[in-house]
Amino acid sequence: SGKEYRIDASLKEGIDKDNAKKISKIIRDEGPKGVKAQIQGDELRVSSKKRDDLQEVIALLKGQDLEVDLQFTNYR
Numbered sequence: 325s326g327k328e329y330r331i332d333a334s335l336k337e338g339i340d341k342d343n344a345k346k347i348s349k350i351i352r353d354e355g356p357k358g359v360k361a362q363i364q365g366d367e368l369r370v371s372s373k374k375r376d377d378l379q380e381v382i383a384l385l386k387g388q389d390l391e392v393d394l395q396f397t398n399y400r
């Protein structure tokens with residue numbers, strides 16, 4: 325008790341091009357048909373006409389062992 329611990333960590337916003345390409349390839353190869361993945365700057369945008377397809381992609385990516393932590397947002 326009374327001990328203090330410090331951790332120096334750097335936070336990253338967005339994903340780099342290499343990881344975006346890996347994730348995009350996973351979506352293309354294993355994801356449902358009709359899903360488009362496009363790299364926009366430091367984010368990867370996935371679009372589909374069906375909401376179920378997008379949920380399937382989220383489940384697919386959560387099951388993968390990726391080097392980056394993912395955040396899923398919905399801008400409708």
